[in-house]
Amino acid sequence: MKGSSVRNTTWDELEVGASAFLERTCTAQDMYLFAHVSGNLNPITLPSGDDPGAKGEPVAPSLWVGSLVSAVLGNLLPGPGSVYRAQSFNFVERVRVGSRLRIEVKCIEKREKPLALFETTVREADGHLVVQGIAEVDAPLTTIVTEAHNLPTIILDDHEHFAPLIAAAKRLPPLPTAVLGPDDRHALGGTVLSAEEGLIVPILIGDGGRIRAAAKDLGVDIGRFEMIDVGDDREASKRAVDLVNTGRAAAIMKGNVGAGPMLAAVMKRDGGLRTGRKLSHAFVLDVPTLEQLLFITDCAINIAPDLSTKVDIVQNGIDLARACGIETPRVGVLSAVETVNPNIPSTLDAAALSKMAERGQIKGGIVDGPLAMDNAMDVTAARTKGITSLVAGRAEVLIVPNLESGNMLAKELTFVARAESAGLVVGARVPIILTSRADNDRARLVSCALAQLYIHWSRTGRSACALPDVSRAAE
Structure with missing residues (x-):
């Protein structure tokens, strides 16, 4: 699914002093994903880690925090078409799950085309400095306008029921x-x-x-x-x-x-x-x-x-x-469709079971049907089909x-x-x-x-x- 368009800033358009930022909250999923991608299984960086100073929350890997800078450079300033040459980091404080971060880049120098230098900082929501450094970036030479794309969904089984x-x-x-x-x-x-x-x-x-x-x-x-x-x-x-x-x-x-x-x-x-x-x-x-x-x-x-x-x-x-x-x-009685159809016997049974629950012949739960699998499990699907129910989408x-x-x-x-x-x-x-x-x-x-x-x-x-x-x- 596409979102709004994004336009970059070329080297010629870039001005010293220009800046951009984004905000991001550190989550447990970030820690798991970074561990999968990097192979870093340091226990203090995972939600199950045993770090006495963490007070129940893991320490975010420093390079995960640093990697957020690349999102600002690649998405906002200079934006699409930018290529890293070098990046230095000084990690001042540690980030933990739940920390709200502000990641900012500021152009501090333009050198021989297309090189530009950026001051990079990451701060807590209260302004406390977490990371600072310098990025050397080849800024884009031509204008690029692209659609902002949503990434494919990644499912992590982080519930233990x-x-x-x-x-x-x-x-x-x-x-x-x-x-x-x-x-x-x-x-x-x-x-x-x-x-x-x-x-x-x-x-x-x-x-x-x-x-x-x-x-x-x-x-x-x-x-x-x-x-x-x-x-x-x-x-x-x-x-x-x-x-x-x-x-x-x-x-x-x-x-x-x-x-x-x-x-x-x-x-x-x-x-x-x-x-x-x-x-x-x-x-x-x-x-x-x-x-x-x-x-x-x-x-x-x-x-x-x-x-x-x-x-x-x-x-x-x-x-x-x-x-x-x-x-x-919440009990959803399934069939192929969510309407009663005499040609589909399971829809008749589902409607009868729903009414029997209303009359107290079935006790202890909320029963509704017929429901198709999509509108039994997904609230959006139920709303799209105009189904008003305490069960639909939440079975x-x-x-x-x-x-x-x-x-x-x-x-x-x-x-x-x-x-x-x-x-x-x-x-x-x-x-x-x-x-x-x-x-x-x-x-x-x-x-x-x-x-x-x-x-x-x-x-x-x-x-x-x-x-x-x-x-x-x-x-």
Whole structure:
């Protein structure tokens, strides 16, 4: 996108005493970007650095501060077409994140064409000198008028949404968890990590030989964990459900087994873990472009849910979001369009769900639909289409039309947009930690934290964590 035009000052037009300035605030993103470009990973220059004198804020790299001078020379005076010959700097003070800076250049001498000398200074907003120096610049000889271009957007994942969930879960008692098939690196690694972090007390169920081989491969000691040696997935799933029914386990975690046998044991009419509500799965995503968690449901259980099933899916999603600290979740019911169309059944379901929430048949959240993905997530898109809604552009929970669309959406965000993901099945008597066999240890750790938080919320009606409500604060 183009902005206003910019005209340079040629050597012939340049006058001694001419000056120009710009203002800039030092941000944490500047520090990360400079580290990426320069390769300078000095810890005192990064937001995670440990500098006792920084009072919680990193020291800006001196050459980052100095580089701001080139923006004035190249953009303002002399402007486009200028070329550096030399630059000296004297760094008087240090700059920290949050500092408001004024960067100024002043022509102090014109030498043999096209050379010009500039005094360069950087000052704090209060006038305190930070940097001073002399720039030797070849000023442009011909007039250049160019459009000011906005640079492409750079996305930095500088939000850590999962850390507060894990921290809150660690304050709760460890959860006795029946772990099915922890017999590969990912399944056992995630189990051991979650146990070491104090989130679960695992009971390992599966082929004992394969579990011990995986432990040897990882170099971990599993002697401290109870193990039930069962070679068959169906029998292992039955044993996990029995542990819940006898009060020895408060959650079930899927390892290197298929979801089918486990869910079949959970859904048995006699001896299973059914409740009056249908089961549904939710992905919980930390997306780099979002300032809050994103919940997508149902992505793994209900293939083509009807309206009554969607009611439970919505309620389960609201409950999980509330357990994670979102007091009144905003729920967007997705379809291909944002208007009710009898030829698109998902729009009819979405409208019905929205009205049911208004009438109190769905509780605890604000539900609106149908919404297309763009106007569910982007305020500008919603306004452009004339949608007035408390949810449009600010959705925190997305209800997808069917399992295929939900699974694809969540995995696109994970593998294309680099979102971190975790997952949980709710609606049974205990939460089921359902992750992909390809998920890493971190995904399993966060999923265990979700189970902890959900159980605490179910028992007390209160969330164990309070997440920053950025979307509401901005209103």
